[in-house]
Amino acid sequence: MLYGAYEYRKLTTSPAPFGEGAGGGAIEQRTANGEQRMTNNENIITVRNLVKKFGHFVANDHLNFEVRKGEIFGFLGANGAGKTTTIRILCGLSYPTSGEVNVAGLDIYRQRNLVKRNIGYMSQRFSLYDDLTVYENIRFYAGIYGLGRKEIVTKAEVLMNRLGLEAARDKLIRDLPQGWKQKLAFSVAIIHDPKIVFLDEPTGGVDPITRRQFWNLIFEAAREGITIFVTTHYMDEAEYCDRVTIMVDGKISALDTPSELKKTYAAANMNEVFLKLARTAINEE
């Protein structure tokens, strides 16, 4: 395997930011990362009374939340809780039924095109072109975000260097292993230095090692000042977020730091927090 050697080196030399099973070490590491980052109290996303209906079905029921500049904001919820609907609205892929939404200081109704320049997006569904090479994919995505030719060349070099993909520069994407595609997709999603990047279940269907490497990339991006808005199924990943929102049936039922959430719900880990919240939803029905 061409990339095996590099993968091995990366795993052994770079300190893993969190241990297996997400014990106390992970939280320490996350806090350390947090200190390095420029997290402050300035809001980069503001959502007020956001409602989205599909016919009679209410996918988002009066959502209110803020995302602070530079933080890793986790968006959790079961399937069908309305996560993807919210993320699509924030990205300008869909209009809200009512409510105020402000992304990167811009109104999503009136300044949609400006919003688009300031955000990056990566969905669970894998999104690079199979029949283009690594370099062509990078060049294409950089190009549609309006980067200049010289800028594209330097950025592409840096990116491939960081991922150890120089040797695979002219390989077709379809010939790369899945984990590499995913990492490349993330790097491409932030190639234009967006203020915010939206990740919709970015680690779906990925093995644990690749997931860890993927989160390394996320931390790196956060250190560079990019706000991360991430939805996930994996509760251990929720621990790596600065703050976490848990959505149940289209409503926000909790929003706090992982440690506060665990304290409030007297839970040992995020998984328990989530189960307790989800159970109340079932009981209410």
Add this chain to the structure above:
Amino acid sequence: MKRFTGFVIKEFYHIFRDYRTLLILFGMPAVQLLLFGYVVTNEIKDARIAIYDASKDEVTRKISEKVLSSGYFILEKNLKNYAEIGPTFREGKTKLVLVFGSNFAEKLQREGKADIQILGDASDPNTANILVNYASGIISNYLISVNIEKVPMRIIPEVRMQYNPGLKGVFMFVPGIMAMLLMLISALMTSLSITREKELGTMELLLVSPLRPIQIIIGKVIPYVLLAFIDSCIILGMGNFVFGVPIQGNLILLLFECLLYITMALSLGILISSITSSQQIAMTISLMALMLPTILLSGFIFPVENMPVILQVLCHAMPPKYFITIIKDIMLKGNGVSFIWKETLVMMSFTVIFILISIKKFKVRLA
């Protein structure tokens, strides 16, 4: 603009990386034209014929000679009696049997009429029909030429086939194949390329990017406009140089109409892809809903005038019909704008309608 150029370049990469599709795109016009031009023809050459001549006199020999030297028929065998006719047909080679009654010349001389029978193998009705017509035409021509001195008054029709004196099939296949292939390339390929992005999930990424939806769609369409246009030039060129189909009218007008038709088909392709999100369905719709009507209901092969009223109405809703009419008018008759403006207008309206519906669908999906 820079963004847009990058997008179009990417589209060309997709097309050129896919060798098989590319081969189909450029190979198909040539192959189809050769197939239709040489194989599917209504002209008859060298059909096998058997003759049972019961009188064997001067007149019957003359007539047989005429028939056999016409170029349409080859003598398979001479039959010795009437009973042989059945087995001869059953063998399958012989398509036509000519039977002369006994004392043919004598009867003709005396009574002014004689018996001649033309039997066709109607297990293939079209061919049988054509052969019988050819044969009886040759025979009556002969009789007229013989009787010229005797008949005081005569009417001899002089038949001339306008615009296609040789009644060549290719003349109608060239416009037909153009209508069919351009529809296929434009509608099918665009709808496939758009639904492919939807299936891959890359469409979402494009929509999140600063590219405008209209840029995405135009970017998708441009390469296929180019390819389809090259194809129409290939078909026209082959038609002209290989098969001798004339281009009587204005070439620029002809190319403009091709472009208009391509645009129409492309907007149909966009419409298809805005309805469906899977390549499979897009392909089925394009093939079933576009190809068959283009072949059957456009007047390409079967004349619209002979269809039941309901089908005729349906035919008028088929865009290819108008294109074929236009192409025939320009190529064969040399007509100018004054003759084809109506059809042109219809095609333009189709285009506008398709685009409007697509935009509406697109907005609904986004909301």
